[in-house]
Amino acid sequence: MSEAILSKQAIALLEAIETELRRQAVWLPMPPSVEAMASTTPFCMDTMVFSQWLQWIFVPRVRAVIESGGALPKGSNIKSYAEEALPVEQLECEKLLLIIEQFDQLMS
Known part of the structure; x- marks a missing residue:
């Protein structure tokens, strides 16, 4: 698969993640603190919930790489953590997990 096609598909999945987070009313207007954003713990699990990590770290970083x-x-594997983290936030998981799984598959 060409990089251009891969990039287009990745952008579509990032947009789907944003759309689903907005639909569930967890897309936030203001970013977490500078300290929270500076976390070195995987998924910033010590400073933010998973939906915040998706919004403020994952989506912008992947977009920046593409742009x-x-x-x-290569080898994205965020679904396994998402399966644990999303229920803790009491979010509707099914659609978001499917999108994340598609991203993981695209990157493998």
Whole structure:
């Protein structure tokens, strides 16, 4: 698969993540604190909930890589953590997990 097609599909999945987070009313207007954003713990699990990590870390970083023409990550495996984290937030998980699974598959 060409990088251009891969990038288009990745952008579509990022937009789907944003749409689903907005539908569930967890897309926030203001970012977490600078300290929360600076976390070095995987998924920033010590400073924010998973939906915040998706919004403020994952989506912007993948978009930045695509916009700069960089190589997309290989071997994404965020679904396993999402399966644990999303129910804790009491979110509707099914659609979001499907989108995340599609992203993981696209990156493998």
